[in-house]
Amino acid sequence: MSGTVRASIDGSIAHLIIDNPARRNAMSLDMYAAVPDAVRAIIESPAVRVVVLRGEGDVAFGAGSDISEFTEKRTGRGALHYNAVEERAVQAIEAIRVPVLALVHGPCMGGGAGMALCADIRFAADDATFAIPPAKLGVGYPASSTARLQAAVGASRAKDLIFSGRVIDANEALRIGMVDAVVAKDALDAHVAAYANAVARNAPLTIVAAKQALANGATAETHAAIAACYSSADYTEGIRAFAEKRRPTFEGR
Numbered sequence: 001m002s003g004t005v006r007a008s009i010d011g012s013i014a015h016l017i018i019d020n021p022a023r024r025n026a027m028s029l030d031m032y033a034a035v036p037d038a039v040r041a042i043i044e045s046p047a048v049r050v051v052v053l054r055g056e057g058d059v060a061f062g063a064g065s066d067i068s069e070f071t072e073k074r075t076g077r078g079a080l081h082y083n084a085v086e087e088r089a090v091q092a093i094e095a096i097r098v099p100v101l102a103l104v105h106g107p108c109m110g111g112g113a114g115m116a117l118c119a120d121i122r123f124a125a126d127d128a129t130f131a132i133p134p135a136k137l138g139v140g141y142p143a144s145s146t147a148r149l150q151a152a153v154g155a156s157r158a159k160d161l162i163f164s165g166r167v168i169d170a171n172e173a174l175r176i177g178m179v180d181a182v183v184a185k186d187a188l189d190a191h192v193a194a195y196a197n198a199v200a201r202n203a204p205l206t207i208v209a210a211k212q213a214l215a216n217g218a219t220a221e222t223h224a225a226i227a228a229c230y231s232s233a234d235y236t237e238g239i240r241a242f243a244e245k246r247r248p249t250f251e252g253r
Contacts, residue, residue: 035089062112
């Protein structure tokens with residue numbers, strides 16, 4: 001099976017792209033293995049302030065893991081290896097310090113949904129559909145992905161989605177908290193681009209500290225990140241720009 005997960009960087013905006021359109025962006029084991037390197041390319045670029053996670057094209061975000069590989073690569077000891085590779089992939093996305101926005105066209109299923117749930121904010125096209133189907137396959141859904149689903153939709157709804165394996169549309173996903181906005185299909189890319197650029201114009205140290213606080217709580221590292229905002233050039237610039245009634249120019253330092 002061909003396909004990869006790749007990074008594309010354009011100034012302050014990076015795209016992390018699930019690229020396997022011939023299979024509706026289904027994830028192979030090799031594609032999961034490619035995620036940490038793609039993420040590394042993004043985080044090593046100091047200019048990046050926002051990451052957009054998406055599927056290649058506008059047909060599908062991700063149809064889940066490639067089931068055709070399972071008999072060869074996800075049985076016995078191979079299953080443990082497969083699960084570890086998948087876990088490293090989602091952990092790499094979740095560990096990105098800057099905001100991650102998921103842009104969801106079409107199906108977002110299983111492993112694809114697990115990746116989308118790593119994003120900070122999820123935007124769905126009005127044709128998007130979601131499902132967590134492991135119970136229909138006998139697959140053990142990863143504990144970390146289950147926890148992320150619960151954090152998004154609550155315990156009872158997470159149980160419903162996993163136990164039933166049912167497919168939900170974008171409006172139901174919005175209602176239960178699985179996504180944060182639903183946008184017309186032909187307007188979604190522009191909507192997310194505008195949102196990403198708006199976030200990228202804000203003070204990056206403030207945003208990184210806030211994301212850290214939301215993820216980890218009031219740790220010593222979080223307090224240090226918050227304190228660093230006040231000693232930054234961006235803080236001086238923000239206050240000065242407010243007084244001068246102009247838009248601030250933040251440099252992330």
